[in-house]
Amino acid sequence: MxxxxxxxxxxxxxxxxxxxxxxxxxxxxxxxxxxxxxxxxxxxxxxxxxxxxxxxxxxxxxxxxxxxxxxxxxxxxxxxxxxxxxxxxxxxxxxxxxxxxxxxxxxxxxxxxxxxxxxxxxxxxxxxxxxxxxxxxxxxxxxxxxxxxxxxxxxxxxxxxxxxxxxxxxxxxxxxxxxxxxxxxxxxxxxxxxxxxxxxxxxxxxxxxxxxxxxxxxxxPLMLKSDGTKFGKSAGGAIWLDPAKTTPYEFFQFWLNSDDRDVVKYLKYFTFLSKEEIDELAQKVESDPGKREAQRVLAAEMTKFVHSEAALEQAIKISEALFSGDVRALTADEIEAGFKDMPTFESSKETKNLVDWLVDLGIEPSKRQAREDITKGAILMNGERVTDLETNVTAENSFDGKFIIIRKGKKNYSLVKLV
The missing domain is CATH 3.40.50.620 (HUPs)
Structure with a gap:
């Protein structure tokens, strides 16, 4: 052509x-x-x-x-x-x-x-x-x-x-x-x-x-999203190519979250896939948008191009861990990248009862609510469900002595930095 x-x-x-x-x-x-x-x-x-x-x-x-x-x-x-x-x-x-x-x-x-x-x-x-x-x-x-x-x-x-x-x-x-x-x-x-x-x-x-x-x-042409807003922005600001400004995980997520109305346009503009490959993905957007296969291909192609195959693998690993809730296999660096925009708290490394700790940080509004959530199994610490009210939080519970991840319910994550 x-x-x-x-x-x-x-x-x-x-x-x-x-x-x-x-x-x-x-x-x-x-x-x-x-x-x-x-x-x-x-x-x-x-x-x-x-x-x-x-x-x-x-x-x-x-x-x-x-x-x-x-x-x-x-x-x-x-x-x-x-x-x-x-x-x-x-x-x-x-x-x-x-x-x-x-x-x-x-x-x-x-x-x-x-x-x-x-x-x-x-x-x-x-x-x-x-x-x-x-x-x-x-x-x-x-x-x-x-x-x-x-x-x-x-x-x-x-x-x-x-x-x-x-x-x-x-x-x-x-x-x-x-x-x-x-x-x-x-x-x-x-x-x-x-x-x-x-x-x-x-x-x-x-x-x-x-x-x-x-x-x-x-x-x-000027690139606009289907909702009329400027392309290239997210809630956190511009999507940078520098991994220190926008992590490969955030970069991957930006493309993965593309609107169905925009994804084929982005595939044409930003990837080097053939017409046949893009036409096939366009058909899947029409027939089975729930699978978001076009978005996955777009995110993978762009993350490889701008960063590397290794960065793509890491981004997928973080995404899958957050989706499944099993964060135990993540490294401290991967946690820092994946939880960058999530609610973040700071805690000392001293040993403390979990109920008191959650309330002191503000993750739970009261000790009564904290006890109720723990008893019901709604609290996960570093991917492990906690049901014992006598559980203590120590530096040994953390990732590399740096982070503790609390999940409340299905999707409410908090990152606690140990200082």
Whole structure:
């Protein structure tokens, strides 16, 4: 299947500057293309992945992708999608973020089979540029009226926009021109909100290199969930690719909890499963949604891709332990990951009667209720049902001297940290 046809089937194309020209070019050439991300933080989240998954599909089709880390544009701030000025970061913080994002990109997209992938930093070709050269060589090619009409700028005119953020589209256009000349990059891809920046880059290329210059732009649709809310958020905030920010278990659960109305769209966007495999899963969503097989495949594919096979196995192990209630086989690290968002209490390591301990922590509202729940077998400590009112809680009851898990009823878990 032609890469363009595949992207169309996956509903991954929003706009193209020259659809027919791009199709003809990729049918007869190995195209070099680029996608960029600014180092505004030290990790990407799942929303950032959307254009890079398209880039990866080009890569798997034999084309030549270039990843751009915006060490220069990241110091300015892209005004798109914002109603106010971005807080500027120090150059040291930007560099730390560049290093962190570069490591993430290498982990995700650099493999032995795809060693042709190239990574660049736009700070490298802008750091020596003087303000006079910037204005003469680049600023002279941008019409103020055209810049003001771009959606990313027009949406900010009422609330106000600084010259710094206003100039962002010039810097991004310079990136496209530089990569066109130095790396033969012919295609820039990005989210729907990048359309104005991409077309500005194409205009600059044609002004500098001539109208016959073959260059293209392609954007990916804005991703919304079926309920109309923004994709990539959970109750706890953004779903990060950094396991220190979002554990592999939480990452796995995010995909596993996908709505039936969204899961096929996500399979198309984010996995490398074939059309036949996705069509089969789509049929199962219709015929037997209760099994949630499509969600399980999606969660497994994404956790393997972003983290590892070992991380996936751990996420499944935690999920199964929580579902069954048998948490005894979990390690302290797995408990910390799996219970991160559950009610958490702190207790000393001194020995104490279970009834008093539950009440003192606030897990039980009263000693009467605690005795009743214990007697009825409604309290489990570390997966073991407790019915003896004389039971004492000691450090020996814990996982590695760190945690005690209390389950009250079928689903009410509490994590107690021993301090």
């Amino acid at each position: 032609n890469i363009i046809d595949e992207l169309l089937w996956r509903d991954a194309i929003n706009q193209q500057t020259d659809a027919e020209g791009l199709r003809e070019y990729v049918e007869s050439n190995k195209i070099s293309l680029y996608c960029g991300v600014d180092p505004t933080g030290d990790s990407m989240h799942v929303g950032h992945l959307i254009p890079f998954m398209v880039m990866r599909r080009f890569q798997l089709s034999g084309h030549n992708p270039v990843i751009l880390i915006g060490g220069a544009t990241g110091t300015i701030g892209d005004p798109s999608g914002r109603n106010s000025e971005r807080q500027l970061q120090t150059m040291e913080q930007v560099q730390d973020n560049v290093d962190a994002l570069s490591a993430q990109m290498k982990k995700l997209f650099f493999t032995e089979e795809n060693s042709q992938l190239k990574m660049v930093n736009n700070y490298d070709w802008t750091k020596e540029l003087s303000i006079l050269d910037f204005l003469r060589e680049y600023g002279k090619n941008f019409n103020l009226n055209t810049m003001l009409a771009k959606d990313t700028v027009a949406s900010r005119l009422e609330t106000g926009i600084s010259f710094t953020e206003f100039s962002y589209q010039i810097l991004q256009s310079m990136d496209f021109l530089y990569l066109f000349k130095e790396e033969d990059v012919r295609l820039q891809i990005g989210g729907a909100d990048q359309w104005g920046n991409i077309t500005s880059g194409l205009d600059l290329i044609r002004k500098k290199e001539g109208h016959e210059a073959k260059a293209f732009g392609l954007t990916i």
